[in-house]
Amino acid sequence: MQTISIPLVFGRGDCMMSWTDVRVLICGGRHVGRVPSDCPPSQVNAGIVRATDEQRRLQALLRDLHANSRIEVLMHFDLRGAERLSAHWATISGIPVKNLKPAPRGKGPEACTALLRAEQINLVLQFPLDDDDNEDEFAAVAQSLGIAVRVMDPANMSSMVFA
Template sequence: MFAVLVCGGRYYGRVPSTCPPGQINARIVRASEEQQQLQAGLREIHSKSKIDLLLHFNRRGAERLAAHWAKISGIAAKDLTSGRRNAPAVEGLDACRALLGAEQVNLVLQYPNDEEEEFAAAAESLGIEVRYIDPAVSTSAVR
């Protein structure tokens, strides 16, 4: 089974409510491009590795967009916040490692984040491939 965890990217593919009125149209275009980029990246990964399970924390932006893509693509998606009081990232690096091991994650897609990147660090420490997504580049880039 090939499992992919999508993390971060709260503003990825969406227009933040704090966007200045003069920038809304440009931000709408950018959000649409980001959504297309996310879908193309997931399709590419799926064509090469056949994603069986997409994991996410149901946060706005990249995570919900990826969950929606999985649903319309007929791929199982799992919300990791179900039954949890806090996301493991809030609980620290050890909680992230435990979750990654329990879910048998094969790949972590880390979208730009204004908060934490604990899952990427935990995944790297476990030898799991991490792809850091750069929205300025038209395809996903590994950092």
């Protein structure tokens, strides 16, 4: 399989990357594609529209990545929102999905480093985090290891632009 150069555009600049098979880790984003449970009744329809738009943008992003780089495996920590939506898309698209167990809190960067290296992850798609999430540690460690990390904005998530 030949290597493909991909300019990734995520609303925060772009970066050229070359991959043939991508091992992707999806982190965070518990509220992506979901209507908040505390949504006032008068705004439920607007919340549904927003959630549906986020789901479509996430699917388009993953579809474009797979079409141009072939996602070898999609990994996640089985949290609701972006992680489970991505896993569902991958499953129905015939892409292998791997549910990872997050490193226990307090284990530090060594546990994150071990997981990232063991799984041979090439790309981390980091969605907004909740206060109780510790996936931000994975993104920081991934960057220190030279793994590409893209911080995703669900409100401005655009598909990748390919040259």
